[in-house]
Amino acid sequence: MTPWIQKLHKWVGLIIGLQFVIWAASGLVMSLLDTATVNNQHHLAPAAQALPWPEAEISPAVIVARESRPVQMVETHWLAAEPVYRLSDGVSSWLADIRDGSSVPVTAADVAAIAARDYVGDGRPASPELMQENTWEVRGHTGPIWRVAFSDDDATTLYVSGQDGTILERRNDTWRLFDFVMMLHFMDYTRQQDFNNPLIVMAGAGGLWLALSGIWLFFASFRLGEFIPARWRPRRELTVYGADGGKLRSVESHSGDTVYLALGRNGLQLPSNCGGGQSCGLCVVRVRGHAPPPSSADRMHIDATRLRSGYRLACNLPVTSDGQIEVAGGAALWTERVATVVSATAVTPFLREFVLAPEVPLGPEFQPGAYLQVHVPGYRLQRNDLDHPELHRQDWSSLSLPENLVCKEPVRRSYSLSLPVEKAGGNVTLLARFSPGRQGKKQQPAGKGSTYLYSLKPGDRVCFSGPFGDFAIKPGAKEKVFIGGGAGMAPLRAMVHSLLESGAEERIHFWYGARNMREAPYVEEMEALARKHANFTWHLVLSEAAEHGAGLIRGLVHEATDEGLLQNHPDLKSCEFYLCGPPAMLAATRSLLARLGIAEEQVAYDDFKI
Ligand SMILES: Cc1cc2nc3c(=O)[nH]c(=O)nc-3n(C[C@H](O)[C@H](O)[C@H](O)COP(=O)(O)OP(=O)(O)OC[C@H]3O[C@@H](n4cnc5c(N)ncnc54)[C@H](O)[C@@H]3O)c2cc1C
Ligand code: FES
Numbered sequence: 001m002t003p004w005i006q007k008l009h010k011w012v013g014l015i016i017g018l019q020f021v022i023w024a025a026s027g028l029v030m031s032l033l034d035t036a037t038v039n040n041q042h043h044l045a046p047a048a049q050a051l052p053w054p055e056a057e058i059s060p061a062v063i064v065a066r067e068s069r070p071v072q073m074v075e076t077h078w079l080a081a082e083p084v085y086r087l088s089d090g091v092s093s094w095l096a097d098i099r100d101g102s103s104v105p106v107t108a109a110d111v112a113a114i115a116a117r118d119y120v121g122d123g124r125p126a127s128p129e130l131m132q133e134n135t136w137e138v139r140g141h142t143g144p145i146w147r148v149a150f151s152d153d154d155a156t157t158l159y160v161s162g163q164d165g166t167i168l169e170r171r172n173d174t175w176r177l178f179d180f181v182m183m184l185h186f187m188d189y190t191r192q193q194d195f196n197n198p199l200i201v202m203a204g205a206g207g208l209w210l211a212l213s214g215i216w217l218f219f220a221s222f223r224l225g226e227f228i229p230a231r232w233r234p235r236r237e238l239t240v241y242g243a244d245g246g247k248l249r250s251v252e253s254h255s256g257d258t259v260y261l262a263l264g265r266n267g268l269q270l271p272s273n274c275g276g277g278q279s280c281g282l283c284v285v286r287v288r289g290h291a292p293p294p295s296s297a298d299r300m301h302i303d304a305t306r307l308r309s310g311y312r313l314a315c316n317l318p319v320t321s322d323g324q325i326e327v328a329g330g331a332a333l334w335t336e337r338v339a340t341v342v343s344a345t346a347v348t349p350f351l352r353e354f355v356l357a358p359e360v361p362l363g364p365e366f367q368p369g370a371y372l373q374v375h376v377p378g379y380r381l382q383r384n385d386l387d388h389p390e391l392h393r394q395d396w397s398s399l400s401l402p403e404n405l406v407c408k409e410p411v412r413r414s415y416s417l418s419l420p421v422e423k424a425g426g427n428v429t430l431l432a433r434f435s436p437g438r439q440g441k442k443q444q445p446a447g448k449g450s451t452y453l454y455s456l457k458p459g460d461r462v463c464f465s466g467p468f469g470d471f472a473i474k475p476g477a478k479e480k481v482f483i484g485g486g487a488g489m490a491p492l493r494a495m496v497h498s499l500l501e502s503g504a505e506e507r508i509h510f511w512y513g514a515r516n517m518r519e520a521p522y523v524e525e526m527e528a529l530a531r532k533h534a535n536f537t538w539h540l541v542l543s544e545a546a547e548h549g550a551g552l553i554r555g556l557v558h559e560a561t562d563e564g565l566l567q568n569h570p571d572l573k574s575c576e577f578y579l580c581g582p583p584a585m586l587a588a589t590r591s592l593l594a595r596l597g598i599a600e601e602q603v604a605y606d607d608f609k610i
Helices: 002-032 060-066 108-118 173-186 198-221 259-265 296-301 304-308 330-334 390-397 448-454 486-501 523-532 557-566 583-595
Strands: 073-079 082-088 093-097 145-149 157-161 167-171 235-242 247-254 284-288 311-313 323-327 337-348 351-358 371-376 379-382 404-407 411-416 428-433 461-468 479-485 508-514 536-542 575-580 603-606
Touching: 002 173, 002 198, 060 073, 060 082, 108 145, 108 157, 108 167, 235 259, 247 259, 247 330, 296 311, 304 311, 330 461, 351 448, 351 486, 371 428, 371 448, 404 448, 411 428, 411 448, 411 486, 428 448, 428 486, 479 486, 479 557, 486 508, 486 523, 486 575, 486 583, 508 557, 523 536, 536 557, 557 583, 575 583, 583 603
Parallel strands: 235 323, 479 508, 479 575, 508 536, 575 603
Antiparallel strands: 073 082, 082 093, 145 157, 157 167, 235 247, 284 311, 284 323, 337 351, 337 461, 351 428, 371 411, 371 461, 379 404
């Protein structure tokens, strides 16, 4: 449950967090404003001495009897200094002369006198203006309204009822500011000051959920042991074995550490792209003996069969007692290798091939399908340090990259071998895609690892460790189907070369998807291999409609493979599948294969998570 709560917590937190900032800031502004000023008390004249009510010449009962409208209430009233009756039908009110009962209109002169009696200050009133349409400053009032603006510093404005001459509102700039921040505070953008509006209810519920999920995540992501200094915690011994069962070494750890941390402290850096964040799934180890129940992060990255065999994410595996674990990388985990860059060749605008000559010859464990962890040092680069050939100038100039590209701390990134080591004369060949960061309005920093690789020039030194991974060609001569896209070309290309070089005679199909011809790497190389080896076929699938030329397959690679090969294949059960590409392509292809009834054991894949 934790990973999706983490994601949701992050996004809800962003939205509610913004609202919290608005709530806090608007609440602060409201509390700093002087209430008397907001209510315009400083421009309010003291109440005038009540005038004696004159002898009425006509009684209210007679007036009511003469009225054509129903009258609910009659009361004595002063229109400026003029005594009148105010009559009301419950909805609106009007004035009647106390001498003859005739209707008394509220004139501009009356309004000017009313405003002058109400106001103290330096401002001079403008001529009263009968409003054509009521504005938000007099929301809540109906009927005709007069407006009198004063020329003081606060822009005082009085609103007088056109029905009975009463002052409805006293507004000024401080009130206007107060009213604006109150709108933000209540999230009531209709300015009705409604506490029950749906937005505020949603934000309140979201805030409560955020607090509760935060408490959950706090307890889920911290272990009690982490609050106690390592030296006060009991010592434990972790014995590390290679995947072949050979003992590698024993390391000392403290109860409460994660296996990832314990090994790291002892110089054994497990493969990781997320630095122990439980999101890359690369730090998998196998617990010998009794493994703890799998967590949700374990279940997300490790399939059910491997979970049953005791595989767990090391960054989520606490050390509680002396224990034994198996690491797939074996002794390679301790080995840091150094290589010199031989060449960096732009294969497509954003796929670059790097050939690295290692200082010490590589062993047979560097097999197609394996990946290395390139040690990316902390760096500060200029945009110009990322070179590209003239023919890719337009592609690069359309990227929005900052002038300075910074990686504050060293990180490690995984890159697959893209050619068998023997075919590359003992060198390491990598194919790396440049991650420009999210472009457009939502700018995100360019990828740390790919930026570093793209700054490399021949002669530069690079450190790496490995090889790692269990993506490999299975023994036997079953018909093989390779399906890939993007940088997924790398391990698939290495595997295809390896098979054909070793004289494999089974049928081998390679279906590769790109958006357009410009973004498709090694097309000529694959066509040449297909011409040379009768058992190898190469199919390039392009998703952009404009690229639909003669002989090119258009569409999505998994659909094209389905139509062109799988639907009419006589015996899919005797095939092996090797997949590598962007997450969406990988997911779509895996679910297609599952729909076709192809067993999980027939499918091998590498998930780059990019
Ligand atoms: C087993 C394996 C094999 C692989 N093989 C290859 C290979 O052969 N070729 C290849 O090209 N790749 C390969 N990868 C992927 C590679 O390891 C990297 O993940 C990839 O190059 C991106 O790393 P990066 O350091 O450039 O980007 P990162 O810095 O890790 O960033 C990843 C993405 O997140 C974005 N981002 C960065 N910071 C933020 C932020 N603060 N908020 C939001 N987004 C952000 C970046 O723009 C980028 O798009 C492989 C991965 C695995 C697991
Ligand atoms: S280090 Fe990435 S999941 Fe463990």
